[in-house]
Amino acid sequence: MERSTFVYDGDCAFCTRCAEFIDRRIPTGVHVVPWQFADLDALGLTEAECEEAVQWVGADGSRAAGPDAIAKLLGDSGPLWRVAGVGLRIPPVRAAAWPAYRWVARNRHRLPGGTAACALPQEARERLYGPSGRPAADA
Template sequence: MQRQTTQRRPVLVYDGDCAFCTSSVRFMERRLRPRCEASPWQFTDLARLGIARQRAEHEVLWVTPTGSVHGGAQAVAKLLMSTPGGWPVVGALLTLPPVRWFAHAAYRIIARNRQRLPGGTAACALPSSRSGRKPS
Protein backbone atom coordinates (compact mmCIF):
# COMPACT_ATOMS: atom_id res chain seq x y z
CA MET A 1 0.00 0.00 0.00
CA GLN A 2 1.33 3.41 -0.96
CA ARG A 3 0.38 6.43 1.11
CA GLN A 4 1.15 10.07 0.43
CA THR A 5 3.26 11.50 3.26
CA THR A 6 4.60 14.96 4.02
CA GLN A 7 8.16 13.80 4.61
CA ARG A 8 10.93 15.03 2.33
CA ARG A 9 13.45 12.28 3.01
CA PRO A 10 13.07 8.52 3.27
CA VAL A 11 12.60 7.14 6.78
CA LEU A 12 14.32 4.03 8.09
CA VAL A 13 12.07 2.51 10.78
CA TYR A 14 13.80 0.06 13.12
CA ASP A 15 13.34 -1.59 16.52
CA GLY A 16 14.61 0.89 19.11
CA ASP A 17 14.30 -1.68 21.90
CA CYS A 18 16.85 -3.92 20.19
CA ALA A 19 20.46 -3.07 21.01
CA PHE A 20 21.70 -4.91 17.89
CA CYS A 21 19.33 -2.93 15.63
CA THR A 22 20.14 0.37 17.31
CA SER A 23 23.90 -0.19 17.14
CA SER A 24 23.61 -1.24 13.48
CA VAL A 25 21.69 1.93 12.62
CA ARG A 26 24.16 4.12 14.55
CA PHE A 27 27.07 2.43 12.75
CA MET A 28 25.45 3.06 9.36
CA GLU A 29 24.76 6.69 10.25
CA ARG A 30 28.40 7.26 11.24
CA ARG A 31 30.14 5.23 8.54
CA LEU A 32 27.81 5.13 5.52
CA ARG A 33 25.97 8.45 5.97
CA PRO A 34 22.68 7.40 4.31
CA ARG A 35 20.38 10.15 3.08
CA CYS A 36 17.43 9.32 5.32
CA GLU A 37 15.98 9.82 8.74
CA ALA A 38 16.28 6.85 11.11
CA SER A 39 13.50 6.44 13.64
CA PRO A 40 12.70 3.69 16.16
CA TRP A 41 9.20 2.37 15.47
CA GLN A 42 8.34 2.92 19.12
CA PHE A 43 8.64 6.71 18.60
CA THR A 44 7.29 6.91 15.06
CA ASP A 45 3.79 7.81 13.89
CA LEU A 46 3.34 4.50 12.07
CA ALA A 47 -0.19 5.37 10.91
CA ARG A 48 1.10 8.52 9.17
CA LEU A 49 3.60 6.36 7.30
CA GLY A 50 1.01 3.70 6.48
CA ILE A 51 2.74 0.96 8.48
CA ALA A 52 1.11 -1.66 10.69
CA ARG A 53 2.75 -2.06 14.10
CA GLN A 54 3.06 -5.84 13.53
CA ARG A 55 5.17 -5.22 10.44
CA ALA A 56 7.38 -2.67 12.21
CA GLU A 57 7.96 -5.17 15.03
CA HIS A 58 8.92 -7.83 12.49
CA GLU A 59 11.43 -6.11 10.17
CA VAL A 60 13.31 -2.92 9.40
CA LEU A 61 11.37 -0.69 7.01
CA TRP A 62 12.33 1.91 4.42
CA VAL A 63 9.55 4.40 3.69
CA THR A 64 9.97 6.70 0.70
CA PRO A 65 8.63 10.28 0.62
CA THR A 66 5.87 9.04 -1.71
CA GLY A 67 4.81 6.38 0.80
CA SER A 68 6.29 3.21 -0.73
CA VAL A 69 7.36 0.77 1.98
CA HIS A 70 10.22 -1.73 1.58
CA GLY A 71 10.94 -4.24 4.32
CA GLY A 72 13.76 -6.48 5.49
CA ALA A 73 16.64 -7.00 3.07
CA GLN A 74 15.05 -4.66 0.54
CA ALA A 75 14.98 -1.89 3.17
CA VAL A 76 18.70 -2.47 3.69
CA ALA A 77 19.21 -2.37 -0.09
CA LYS A 78 17.38 0.98 -0.31
CA LEU A 79 19.44 2.32 2.59
CA LEU A 80 22.68 1.32 0.84
CA MET A 81 21.45 2.89 -2.39
CA SER A 82 21.03 6.21 -0.52
CA THR A 83 24.67 6.41 0.58
CA PRO A 84 27.67 8.04 -1.10
CA GLY A 85 30.57 6.04 -2.52
CA GLY A 86 30.35 2.48 -3.81
CA TRP A 87 27.57 1.24 -1.49
CA PRO A 88 24.76 2.06 -3.94
CA VAL A 89 26.14 -0.65 -6.25
CA VAL A 90 25.91 -3.19 -3.42
CA GLY A 91 22.38 -2.01 -2.66
CA ALA A 92 21.34 -2.33 -6.30
CA LEU A 93 22.73 -5.88 -6.43
CA LEU A 94 20.61 -6.79 -3.40
CA THR A 95 17.49 -5.96 -5.42
CA LEU A 96 18.28 -8.38 -8.26
CA PRO A 97 17.40 -12.09 -8.37
CA PRO A 98 19.05 -14.39 -7.29
CA VAL A 99 21.02 -12.10 -4.94
CA ARG A 100 17.69 -10.75 -3.65
CA TRP A 101 16.60 -14.26 -2.61
CA PHE A 102 19.84 -14.90 -0.72
CA ALA A 103 19.65 -11.45 0.90
CA HIS A 104 16.11 -12.19 2.07
CA ALA A 105 17.18 -15.54 3.57
CA ALA A 106 20.20 -13.95 5.28
CA TYR A 107 18.04 -11.13 6.66
CA ARG A 108 15.52 -13.59 8.14
CA ILE A 109 18.32 -15.61 9.79
CA ILE A 110 19.83 -12.44 11.29
CA ALA A 111 16.42 -11.15 12.43
CA ARG A 112 15.58 -14.43 14.16
CA ASN A 113 18.94 -14.54 15.92
CA ARG A 114 19.67 -10.85 16.55
CA GLN A 115 19.71 -11.35 20.34
CA ARG A 116 22.73 -13.67 19.86
CA LEU A 117 24.72 -11.25 17.70
CA PRO A 118 27.29 -8.72 18.99
CA GLY A 119 25.44 -5.91 20.74
CA GLY A 120 22.29 -8.02 21.04
CA THR A 121 20.40 -8.51 24.29
CA ALA A 122 17.35 -10.51 25.37
CA ALA A 123 15.21 -7.48 24.40
CA CYS A 124 16.32 -8.04 20.79
CA ALA A 125 14.50 -11.37 20.46
CA LEU A 126 11.37 -11.36 18.35
CA PRO A 127 8.35 -12.40 20.41
CA SER A 128 7.91 -16.16 20.08
CA SER A 129 4.37 -15.76 18.72
CA ARG A 130 5.83 -14.05 15.64
CA SER A 131 9.28 -15.59 15.25
CA GLY A 132 8.02 -18.27 12.86
CA ARG A 133 5.93 -15.87 10.75
CA LYS A 134 6.89 -14.95 7.26
CA PRO A 135 7.37 -11.24 6.55
CA SER A 136 4.43 -9.25 5.25
Protein backbone atom coordinates (compact mmCIF):
# COMPACT_ATOMS: atom_id res chain seq x y z
CA MET A 1 0.00 0.00 0.00
CA GLU A 2 1.47 3.34 -1.05
CA ARG A 3 -0.40 5.62 1.34
CA SER A 4 -2.63 5.45 4.36
CA THR A 5 -6.40 5.17 3.99
CA PHE A 6 -9.20 6.64 6.10
CA VAL A 7 -12.53 4.86 5.56
CA TYR A 8 -15.94 6.31 6.47
CA ASP A 9 -19.61 5.49 5.87
CA GLY A 10 -20.55 6.99 2.52
CA ASP A 11 -24.25 6.26 3.11
CA CYS A 12 -24.28 8.69 6.01
CA ALA A 13 -24.72 12.36 5.10
CA PHE A 14 -23.10 13.49 8.38
CA CYS A 15 -20.06 11.26 7.76
CA THR A 16 -19.84 12.45 4.16
CA ARG A 17 -19.93 16.09 5.31
CA CYS A 18 -17.08 15.34 7.71
CA ALA A 19 -15.09 13.70 4.90
CA GLU A 20 -15.73 16.75 2.69
CA PHE A 21 -14.44 18.94 5.53
CA ILE A 22 -11.28 16.80 5.65
CA ASP A 23 -10.81 17.20 1.89
CA ARG A 24 -11.30 20.99 2.05
CA ARG A 25 -9.61 21.93 5.32
CA ILE A 26 -7.16 19.29 6.48
CA PRO A 27 -4.00 19.02 4.37
CA THR A 28 -3.18 15.33 4.29
CA GLY A 29 -1.88 12.77 1.85
CA VAL A 30 -4.28 10.19 3.25
CA HIS A 31 -6.75 8.53 0.88
CA VAL A 32 -10.21 9.36 2.31
CA VAL A 33 -12.82 6.98 0.90
CA PRO A 34 -16.31 5.72 1.74
CA TRP A 35 -16.21 2.04 2.67
CA GLN A 36 -18.81 1.33 0.00
CA PHE A 37 -16.21 2.21 -2.66
CA ALA A 38 -13.12 0.85 -0.92
CA ASP A 39 -11.47 -2.49 -1.57
CA LEU A 40 -12.16 -3.80 1.93
CA ASP A 41 -10.39 -7.11 1.31
CA ALA A 42 -7.19 -5.33 0.26
CA LEU A 43 -7.46 -3.08 3.34
CA GLY A 44 -8.14 -6.03 5.64
CA LEU A 45 -11.46 -4.56 6.78
CA THR A 46 -14.97 -5.95 7.05
CA GLU A 47 -18.28 -4.25 6.38
CA ALA A 48 -19.19 -4.72 10.05
CA GLU A 49 -16.06 -2.87 11.18
CA CYS A 50 -16.79 -0.04 8.76
CA GLU A 51 -20.42 0.23 9.87
CA GLU A 52 -19.34 0.52 13.50
CA ALA A 53 -16.64 3.19 13.18
CA VAL A 54 -14.37 5.08 10.83
CA GLN A 55 -11.25 3.08 10.04
CA TRP A 56 -7.59 3.88 9.49
CA VAL A 57 -5.28 1.59 7.58
CA GLY A 58 -1.73 2.90 7.56
CA ALA A 59 0.64 2.54 4.64
CA ASP A 60 2.57 0.23 6.99
CA GLY A 61 -0.55 -1.93 7.59
CA SER A 62 -1.30 -0.49 11.02
CA ARG A 63 -4.98 -0.13 11.87
CA ALA A 64 -7.13 2.03 14.11
CA ALA A 65 -10.83 2.75 14.51
CA GLY A 66 -13.05 5.56 15.80
CA PRO A 67 -11.25 8.43 17.54
CA ASP A 68 -7.96 6.53 17.26
CA ALA A 69 -8.41 6.58 13.45
CA ILE A 70 -9.19 10.30 13.59
CA ALA A 71 -6.03 10.86 15.67
CA LYS A 72 -3.99 8.99 13.03
CA LEU A 73 -5.56 11.07 10.24
CA LEU A 74 -4.79 14.31 12.07
CA GLY A 75 -1.27 13.09 12.86
CA ASP A 76 -0.67 12.70 9.13
CA SER A 77 -1.66 16.28 8.29
CA GLY A 78 -0.52 19.88 8.67
CA PRO A 79 1.18 21.15 11.84
CA LEU A 80 -1.88 22.57 13.62
CA TRP A 81 -3.97 19.50 12.90
CA ARG A 82 -1.08 17.30 14.01
CA VAL A 83 -1.26 18.93 17.45
CA ALA A 84 -4.94 17.99 17.66
CA GLY A 85 -4.02 14.41 16.70
CA VAL A 86 -1.44 14.28 19.49
CA GLY A 87 -4.04 15.68 21.88
CA LEU A 88 -6.46 12.88 21.00
CA ARG A 89 -3.80 10.35 22.00
CA ILE A 90 -3.35 11.72 25.55
CA PRO A 91 -4.81 9.00 27.80
CA PRO A 92 -7.52 11.07 29.56
CA VAL A 93 -8.55 12.69 26.28
CA ARG A 94 -8.58 9.33 24.51
CA ALA A 95 -10.65 7.84 27.35
CA ALA A 96 -13.23 10.62 26.92
CA ALA A 97 -13.07 10.51 23.11
CA TRP A 98 -14.43 6.97 22.85
CA PRO A 99 -17.73 7.63 24.69
CA ALA A 100 -18.10 10.90 22.75
CA TYR A 101 -17.44 9.05 19.47
CA ARG A 102 -19.98 6.36 20.36
CA TRP A 103 -22.56 9.06 21.19
CA VAL A 104 -21.96 10.73 17.81
CA ALA A 105 -22.15 7.36 16.01
CA ARG A 106 -25.39 6.53 17.79
CA ASN A 107 -26.91 9.95 17.04
CA ARG A 108 -25.33 10.87 13.71
CA HIS A 109 -28.71 10.84 11.97
CA ARG A 110 -29.77 13.68 14.32
CA LEU A 111 -26.67 15.84 13.78
CA PRO A 112 -26.37 18.68 11.24
CA GLY A 113 -26.23 17.18 7.78
CA GLY A 114 -27.48 13.85 9.08
CA THR A 115 -30.39 11.97 7.55
CA ALA A 116 -32.30 8.79 8.38
CA ALA A 117 -29.78 6.92 6.22
CA CYS A 118 -27.12 7.87 8.79
CA ALA A 119 -28.65 5.68 11.49
CA LEU A 120 -26.63 2.58 12.26
CA PRO A 121 -28.35 -0.66 11.26
CA GLN A 122 -30.32 -2.14 14.18
CA GLU A 123 -27.99 -5.15 14.41
CA ALA A 124 -24.92 -2.91 14.70
CA ARG A 125 -26.66 -0.64 17.25
CA GLU A 126 -27.56 -3.60 19.45
CA ARG A 127 -24.10 -5.15 19.12
CA LEU A 128 -22.45 -1.87 20.14
CA TYR A 129 -24.95 -0.42 22.57
CA GLY A 130 -27.25 -3.27 23.66
CA PRO A 131 -31.03 -3.27 23.27
CA SER A 132 -31.37 -0.25 25.59
CA GLY A 133 -29.40 2.01 23.25
CA ARG A 134 -26.72 2.57 25.90
CA PRO A 135 -23.18 1.26 25.47
CA ALA A 136 -23.08 -2.42 26.45
CA ALA A 137 -20.62 -1.65 29.29
CA ASP A 138 -23.12 0.87 30.73
CA ALA A 139 -26.19 -1.35 30.39
